[in-house]
Amino acid sequence: MNSIGRYFSNFFKALKSLLIGMKTTLKIFFRKKTTECYPENRKKDLYISPLYRGRLEMIHTADNHHHCVACGICQMNCPNGSIHVESEMVTDAEGKKTKVLKAYTYDLGRCMFCELCVRTCPHHAIQFTNQFENAVFTRSKLILTLNHPGSSLLPKAAAPKPAAPTVSATAASAAPAAASAPKAADTTPAAAPTAASASPATAKAPESEATLPLNSESTNK
């Protein structure tokens, strides 16, 4: 091809590229706007996707019961060491010793919102909320105790049956087996299942739990 032929070939290629770009620009220009006028609209029509991972919370019923058995699986699977499960042994009326949750500490400042903790919890005791306004002036205020004061494990008879696990391929491949060791020896479960075996079906609580009235307040340390 001579030089004049190359010139026109390049010219039309550039023109085609320009027109494709203009077409995309015009299409987006006339599309419904998705920009949020935040914070002006925060009390009116601010939309935050329910799937947005804002912060972790422990699910509590109206009777101040939770589902956490203090097994420590979430703590073991947290790659950032953002979770610390403190437990204690108590003896019930029948003389049976049981491990109960004492304090569930979550460091929002270290969390990378991977949701592995939620996915690996066999009791659907925790979930992510889309609460995104988490800014504070002191880092220590990002360390939260997720179990409410005076809360206790939901009695077995009242506990809803968890949904059958149907782990998605993505979730299963993303879950590392025991990515980090637990901080305290007393929180280590005797025979903790691996992340893959413990992975529940969905990131959210089962429907039966989702219908329970939640109290999402967490206490700052």
Ligand code: SF4
């Ligand atoms: S995995 Fe679930 S039940 Fe076990 S300690 Fe974590 S929140 Fe509690």
Ligand code: SF4
């Ligand atoms: S979302 Fe990930 S980083 Fe955050 S607490 Fe859960 S496992 Fe840890």
